[in-house]
Amino acid sequence: MLPALKQTFGYDTWREGQAEIIGAAMQQRDCFVLLPTGGGKSLCYQLPALHLPKVTLVVSPLMSLMKDQVDALKANGIAAEFINSSLSRDAVQEVFTQLYDGRLKLLYVAPERLLQPNFIARLQEVGVSLFAIDEAHCISQWGHDFRPDYMALAQLKQRFPDTPVMALTATADPGTQQDILQQLDLNNPLIYRGSFDRPNIRYTVQEKFRPLEQLLAYLKQQENNSGIIYCSSRRKVDELTAQLAERGFRVAAYHAGYDATQRDQVQDAFKRDDISIIVATVAFGMGVNKPNIRFVVHFELPRTIEAYYQETGRAGRDGVAAEALLLFDPADIARMKRWLEAEDNPQRAEVAWQRFQSMAAFAEAQTCRRLVLLNYFGEARQQPCGNCDICLNPPQQFDGTQTAQQALSCVYRVGQNYGLHHVIEVLRGSQNHKIQELGHDKLSTWGLGKQLSHDYWLSIFRQLIHFGLLQQDITQHSVLRLLPAARPVLRGEHPLQLAVPRLQASSKTPAKLGQQKHDKVLFARLRTLRKAIAERDDVPPFVVFSDATLIDMCHKLPTDNAAMLAVSGVGFTKLSRYGKDFMTEIGDYLADSRNPLLE
Missing domain, CATH: 1.10.150.80 (HRDC domain)
Structure with missing residues (x-):
């Protein structure tokens, strides 16, 4: 397969996990693949497809994504097509003709199309070697981009019991991963969980003080590089696009308020490098298979770490240096809380609030940004990355071993059954009704930290979560749980350096990212x-x-x-x-x- 990799795609070596995943696919095993955006997921099914006897069917959520991938495959001489509503009846029939003649190696469809009875019947007639489900987190109720149509893909194993399924995603926390495996009923699958790390991306958070001026100063550093600026509302998208256009930037707006033709034109111009900057709501991005995006700016705080990770992951997919800038206003937290209080479904609102709090904690973090991301996704690391604003402009450190022991012990004493703010109240010696009713004022850790403020302890706990010593279980109302890495700290076997909490954020401009050394x-x-x-x-x-x-x-x-x-x-x-x-x-x-x- 390695010579085929070079001959067809032009690469001499495998990326992380590809050889193992491709080997399993060739052995007709089910696979669950978790690799970062830009980590080479598509090749895990595209290369086997060239050597399997029948067609590989790829489930993809967006029409533009299908077209980009098929264009790229055809440029490499691979027989690939897609079927969606953008094609005429005659064009769809031509694709079916290629399918029946055995000329197609890959066929891309949306889940709605795949599960139509007549389409299923056609596939059963010609046979399928492999189902590849891209963006598989969409199938999970815990996924940040849940789509009901994806849930119906659970039928695949009933309709095609002998055909292997490969589920692929870049953004799934442990709860979402388990749900994907259960929903798809994968049979003894190869489970490959790669690193979430994107080392070529520099993560920077700036507190907002003059946001437009901050953004303009940042864009002037970018020298016409391709980039995306995310805003939370259509009004802000339109306003910011006009302000940037007035200042001479090649920019266009994208949100659901524009009709499909306008959105397609903007997306096409961006992919073709006719414009360099897209200002958009979260409606934009999943369908853009553009590897040379050099920066992503969030003009407001995203709703979840999953969304932030996926959106920033659109930068630097080619492995070249890229940047992710977040402009953070602490008032975003209160605004999001008010918005969620209006949500009709209390359970969904609670999960959304818990996820948003994790995103807010990332923005307020004083530990390495990359560590926050990786530990959130269950990838325990303690070594700072050296390529984020915290690493490049580090906060003051102190020996936090005793402070951490007090915090971790308190989590243990309350039975690992309570959330962040309750544990802090116990540490600070609160005598509120709930603490007295539970008897938590009788615990040995009650009042141990009364000399420190609530916000100080909040920063400490966030750092312990970011270091992978504690976990907030979103499936159980965000109660704090001790992780294995906490044990040596509690026993005093592992000293821990923590950041002195910055209760007021810095507003320094990030240093310019070093460029690749080439002519x-x-x-x-x-x-x-x-x-x-x-x-x-x-x-x-x-x-x-x-x-x-x-x-x-x-x-x-x-x-x-x-x-x-x-x-x-x-x-x-x-x-x-x-x-x-x-x-x-x-x-x-x-x-x-x-x-x-x-x-």
Whole structure:
């Protein structure tokens, strides 16, 4: 399979987990795949599809995502198609003809289409080698983007008992992961949980003081890079788009208030690099398979860490350095609470509030941002990343072992059955009615921390959660639970450094992200060539080559076929289609750069 990887997709080595997952798929095993955005999930079913006898059917939630993936597959010489409502009746019939003739290796459909009785009947007639369910968190009631149509995919195992299913997601906490496995009824699956880490993304949080000025200063650093700015309301999207357009930015707005044609035009212009910035509500993003997004800005606090992780993960999918900036106003917390109080379903409102509190804790954190994210998703780490605002501008540290022991002991003494604020009240010696009624004023930890404020303890507990010593169980009203890493701290076997709580946030501007070291002039010329070829072939530029591939060309300077094939992302099909043009451009550039008249 490794030679096939290079020949078709142009890569010499596997990414994390790909070899194991692809091996299981070739053995016709069910698989659950959790890999970060940009981690190479699609290749886990696309490469096996080329070697399996029948079609691989891919369930995808959005039409634009299907088209982008099919365009990219065709650019690599792979027989792939999609069926959705954007196609004419004749076009759909042509896809069915290819399916019946055995000419298709991959077919993309939405869950609503897949589960239509006549479509199921057609699939049963021709046979399916593999079902790949993308964005599988949509199937779970605990998932941040739950979709009822996805729940019906539980029928697949009943209709196709001998066909393996591969469920793939980038954003699922432990409760969501378990729910996906149960809903799909996977049979002895390979479960691959990769790292959630996206080391090429720098995470930065700024407290809002003059948000428009902060944003403008930030965008001026970006030098026409592609980026997304998320806002919480349509009104703010339109207002901010107008303000940026007045200042000369190539920008467009996107939200559900525009009709489908307008939204498609904006998305298409962004994918083709005709505009550089999209200002959008959360309605935008899942369907954008654009690898060269260099920054994502959240103009307000997202509702969940899952949403934040997924949205920021749209930056740097090509592995090149990228940034995620969050502008945080603590008043967002009160606004969200008022909004959720109007929710009709109290249970859903409670879960939403618990998730939002975790997001607010991320914004207020004084520990490494990446640690907060990774430990939230159950990936226990204690080593700071060195590539976030906290690591680059660290808060003052102190020996927090005793403070942590007091906090962890109090969680234990109340039976690991109460939430954050109750445990803090016990520590601070509160004599409120609930504490007296439960007898918690008789515990040995009652009043141990009365000299410290509620907000101080809140910061301490958030740090212990972020370090993976405590967990808030969202399936049980966010009660605090001790995790295995807490035991050596409680026993005094593991000293713990904590941040002195910053009860007032810093408003420093983040340092400019270091750029990739490559020839910027040649890179610009290759980008111009790529854009021209993309317009000729009527595809987005990244379908021709990614930024990462262009950067590798700048390093390797290929001028013959063998050297071009050594570039990451160049396989045989792309060599034959585009290799000559790019080698000529590189050769011309090298000749120009040696011309003494240009010195």
